[in-house]
Amino acid sequence: MPEPTLTIRTIIGLEIHVQLNTKTKMFCGCPVRYDAPPNSCVCPVCLGHPGALPVINRQAFTHAVLTGLALNCKIARHTKWDRKSYYYPDLPKNYQISQYDLPLAARGFFDIPVRGRMKRVRITRAHLEEDAGKSLHDLPGCTLVDLNRAGTPLLEIVTEPDLSSADEAYAFCIELQRLVTYLGVSEGVMQKGQMRFEPNVNIAIRCDGREYRTPITEIKNLNSFRHVRDAIAYEARRQLTAWTEDHDYQQDKRPNENRGWNAEKGITEYQRDKESAPDYRYFPDPDLVPVEITDGMLDEIRAMLPELPIARRQRLVSEYGLSTRDADTIVNHRGTADLLEKVIAAGAPADVAGKQFVNVWLKLANDRNVHVTDLGVEPEQIVELARMTADGTINKTAANRLAQVMLQHAEPRASARADAQRSTPSPLHLAQELGLVQVHDTAATEAWVEQAFTANPKAVQDALGNPKKAQAAAGFLRGQVMKLSGGKADPNLVVRLVEKRLAKLRGKG
Numbered sequence: 001m002p003e004p005t006l007t008i009r010t011i012i013g014l015e016i017h018v019q020l021n022t023k024t025k026m027f028c029g030c031p032v033r034y035d036a037p038p039n040s041c042v043c044p045v046c047l048g049h050p051g052a053l054p055v056i057n058r059q060a061f062t063h064a065v066l067t068g069l070a071l072n073c074k075i076a077r078h079t080k081w082d083r084k085s086y087y088y089p090d091l092p093k094n095y096q097i098s099q100y101d102l103p104l105a106a107r108g109f110f111d112i113p114v115r116g117r118m119k120r121v122r123i124t125r126a127h128l129e130e131d132a133g134k135s136l137h138d139l140p141g142c143t144l145v146d147l148n149r150a151g152t153p154l155l156e157i158v159t160e161p162d163l164s165s166a167d168e169a170y171a172f173c174i175e176l177q178r179l180v181t182y183l184g185v186s187e188g189v190m191q192k193g194q195m196r197f198e199p200n201v202n203i204a205i206r207c208d209g210r211e212y213r214t215p216i217t218e219i220k221n222l223n224s225f226r227h228v229r230d231a232i233a234y235e236a237r238r239q240l241t242a243w244t245e246d247h248d249y250q251q252d253k254r255p256n257e258n259r260g261w262n263a264e265k266g267i268t269e270y271q272r273d274k275e276s277a278p279d280y281r282y283f284p285d286p287d288l289v290p291v292e293i294t295d296g297m298l299d300e301i302r303a304m305l306p307e308l309p310i311a312r313r314q315r316l317v318s319e320y321g322l323s324t325r326d327a328d329t330i331v332n333h334r335g336t337a338d339l340l341e342k343v344i345a346a347g348a349p350a351d352v353a354g355k356q357f358v359n360v361w362l363k364l365a366n367d368r369n370v371h372v373t374d375l376g377v378e379p380e381q382i383v384e385l386a387r388m389t390a391d392g393t394i395n396k397t398a399a400n401r402l403a404q405v406m407l408q409h410a411e412p413r414a415s416a417r418a419d420a421q422r423s424t425p426s427p428l429h430l431a432q433e434l435g436l437v438q439v440h441d442t443a444a445t446e447a448w449v450e451q452a453f454t455a456n457p458k459a460v461q462d463a464l465g466n467p468k469k470a471q472a473a474a475g476f477l478r479g480q481v482m483k484l485s486g487g488k489a490d491p492n493l494v495v496r497l498v499e500k501r502l503a504k505l506r507g508k509g
C-alpha cells in the first residue's frame with residue numbers, strides 16, 4: 001500500500017493588543033506611566049471602588065478611530081461599552097470595560113508585502129478596552145499586584161484567519177507595529193509590553209480526498225516578533241503530530257485550547273480549554289453612555305492620516321530610485337524618513353543620500369541606540385556630505401570617517417545648542433583639515449601605485465601569473481594604494497592605474 005499523500009495548510013488569525021499613547025487612562029484621569037512606583041497611578045475609578053464613575057478618554061478614542069481608518073475599516077457611527085466579566089487578582093472591578101457587539105471599527109483590510117507581493121489580510125474588528133493590572137511573581141511564595149496599568153487604554157485588533165505561515169504572521173506584526181508608530185497612536189515598544197500578540201492557529205490536512213481540521217489553539221500573550229514566528233511554527237508541527245497519532249484530534253471532537261509559549265524550551269504548553277463568549281457574561285455598561293460619531297468628527301480624524309509606511313516605501317523607490325531594501329530600512333522610522341526627504345529637497349542627490357542614510361547615519365545611530373534624528377547633525381551638513389560624495393570631492397571611505405568626525409562636533413551641541421552652532425565647521429572645511437579631500441592627481445596616484453608594487457612583489461607575481469589568485473592579488477594591491485594615499489585616492493583612478501601598470505608588466509614578460 002502506498003503512503004497516503006498529505007497536503008497541509010496552516011491557518012492563522014491574529015489578535016493584537018496595542019497600548020495606546022495617551023497621557024491619562026481610558027476612563028479616569030490617572031497618568032499612564034511605565035516608570036512610576038507600584039500602585040502610585042491609581043484612583044477610585046481604576047481601583048473599582050463602588051460608586052466611582054468612568055469618563056471616556058477622548059484621545060484614546062481618536063487614536064482608535066485613526067487606526068481603524070488606516071486599516072480600511074468601517075467606522076461605527078454608534079458604538080457602546082460592555083462589561084466583560086472575569087475574576088482575576090489584577091482586575092479589581094471583576095470586569096473589564098470592552099466593546100462586544102458594536103466595535104468601533106470593523107470589516108477592514110491591511111495589505112502587507114510578503115515575498116515581493118502584496119498580501120491582503122482582512123481585519124475583522126478593532127475595538128477599545130481597558131488593560132488589567134500586573135501580577136508580579138518576583139518574591140517566592142507570594143504574588144504582588146501593581147495596578148498602575150489597570151484601566152490604561154488598549155486597542156484590540158482582530159484579523160480573519162488569512163495568514164498561512166509563521167513568516168507571514170511575523171511580517172504582519174512588523175508592519176502593524178510600523179503602522180501604529182507612524183500614526184503616533186502607540187510607541188509600539190515590545191519590551192514595555194506595548195504590543196502583545198495572540199495567534200490563533202490550526203491546520204487543515206487533506207488526505208485521500210478528505211479534509212481534517214485540527215482544533216484551534218490560541219497562543220497567549222506573545223511580546224516579541226520572534227516569539228510569534230517560533231510559537232506558530234512549533235504549534236503547526238505539534239498539531240500535525242497530534243493528528244497523526246490520533247485522527248480524532250479534530251475540531252468538534254476535541255476542544256479548542258489556550259496555550260502559552262515557553263521560549264526557553266521552544267514549545268507551547270497547555271493552559272486551559274478556551275472560553276466562549278457566553279462565559280464572559282457580556283452586558284452593556286450602565287455607567288457609560290454610547291458614543292455617536294458624527295461626519296464632522298470622522299472628517300477631522302481622517303485629515304490626520306499621514307502617508308502610510310507601505311505607500312511611502314514604494315514612493316521612495318519610484319521617486320528617488322532607492323533600493324527596496326534601503327527604502328524599507330529608512331521608512332522603519334517616520335522621523336528618519338522625514339529627514340531624508342528634507343535633505344533631498346534641500347539639494348542632496350537622492351541616490352547618494354539614501355545610501356548614506358543606511359550605510360553611514362543609521363549605523364552611527366544604531367551604535368548609539370538612538371534614531372538618526374537624535375544624532376544632532378544639522379540637515380545642511382548631511383546635504384553637504386552627500387553632495388561632496390556625489391561630486392567626487394571625497395570618496396565613500398572618507399565620507400564614513402567624516403561623518404564620525406561631524407558627529408563628534410555635533411554631540412556636545414545637544415547640551416549647548418545655540419552656543420556651539422557658530423563654531424560647527426562645515427564638512428568641506430573638516431575634510432580639508434583632515435586631509436580627506438580626494439586626490440584626482442594622476443602623477444601622485446601613480447607614485448602610490450609604484451610604491452605599492454615595489455613593497456609587495458609576491459602580490460604582483462600572483463596578479464600576473466597565478467590565475468587562481470590574480471583577482472584577489474589585484475584587489476590587495478588596490479587596497480595598498482588606497483592605504484598609502486591615506487584613503488584620499490580616487491578609487492576609480494586607482495583601479496585604472498593598477499590595471500595599466502599590470503598590463504605594462506605583462507607586456508614586458
Ligand SMILES: [Zn+2]
Pocket residue numbers: 025028029030041042043044045046047151
Ligand atoms: Zn484612575
